[in-house]
Amino acid sequence: MKKLLLLACLALPCAAHAQTINFTTEDYAPFNYREGKEIKGATVEQVEKVMAAIGVDYTIEVLPWARAFGLARTAPMTCVFATAHNSTRDPLFKWIEPLLIDRNILITRKGSGVIAGNLDEAKKYTIGTQREDYTETTLKEKGFTKLDVASDFNATLRKLLSGRIDMMPISELYFDKLKADQPVEMVTVLSAQPMGIACEKSFPDDLRAKMQAALDKLIADGDQKKIFLKYGMNLSD
Numbered sequence: 001m002k003k004l005l006l007l008a009c010l011a012l013p014c015a016a017h018a019q020t021i022n023f024t025t026e027d028y029a030p031f032n033y034r035e036g037k038e039i040k041g042a043t044v045e046q047v048e049k050v051m052a053a054i055g056v057d058y059t060i061e062v063l064p065w066a067r068a069f070g071l072a073r074t075a076p077m078t079c080v081f082a083t084a085h086n087s088t089r090d091p092l093f094k095w096i097e098p099l100l101i102d103r104n105i106l107i108t109r110k111g112s113g114v115i116a117g118n119l120d121e122a123k124k125y126t127i128g129t130q131r132e133d134y135t136e137t138t139l140k141e142k143g144f145t146k147l148d149v150a151s152d153f154n155a156t157l158r159k160l161l162s163g164r165i166d167m168m169p170i171s172e173l174y175f176d177k178l179k180a181d182q183p184v185e186m187v188t189v190l191s192a193q194p195m196g197i198a199c200e201k202s203f204p205d206d207l208r209a210k211m212q213a214a215l216d217k218l219i220a221d222g223d224q225k226k227i228f229l230k231y232g233m234n235l236s237d
Contacts, residue, residue: 024068053214066132079199084134097196110183125166
């Protein structure tokens with residue numbers, strides 16, 4: 001029986017390709033979020049199109065970021081998105097990118113009186129962020145010490161709007177949409193980075209290459225930009 005299975009695998013795509021890829025993400029609209037029983041968003045649609053192009057089964061689960069990130073560190077055939085690719089995270093995963101290239105900015109509540117012309121001036125304020133989010137690492141690396149760490153993005157935003165924290169980091173793309181609905185304003189730029197799909201280290205290299213090729217085509221054909229426009233975001237060149 002083992003010999004027959006070996007011959008079958010030699011003749012047909014087998015092993016990891018017969019498995020399901022498990023994607024994890026967080027609730028961070030409009031990039032990735034749950035609406036009723038449906039998981040939607042600008043990065044979700046890109047993942048769906050990539051997987052449709054390569055014809056591999058997959059699941060997507062919305063979780064608190066720390067758990068979503070942790071599963072992609074430890075569970076085979078698991079990938080987390082949209083994950084900021086920086087020097088600290090680079091050796092931890094195999095990458096498919098970019099789902100977007102984004103700046104991260106510090107914002108405050110309108111009328112808060114918070115003013116900072118640069119990052120050094122911003123350090124005197126309490127900054128909210130999410131546990132295991134790359135912005136937590138970025139803030140610490142840049143010398144911020146007055147941090148308030150919540151379980152997810154929405155909890156941090158609620159703290160900002162209620163005046164419990166002074167500022168929070170946010171995607172500049174998302175800010176362009178958020179400011180139409182919430183009384184928030186930009187303070188200063190925190191960082192800039194590519195955001196991608198980060199897969200557990202044992203993820204098959206040939207499968208990663210197929211996913212990267214499908215994402216490259218999505219970008220080259222202009223479909224990535226159309227997806228962002230659909231969600232009210234203008235993806236700059």
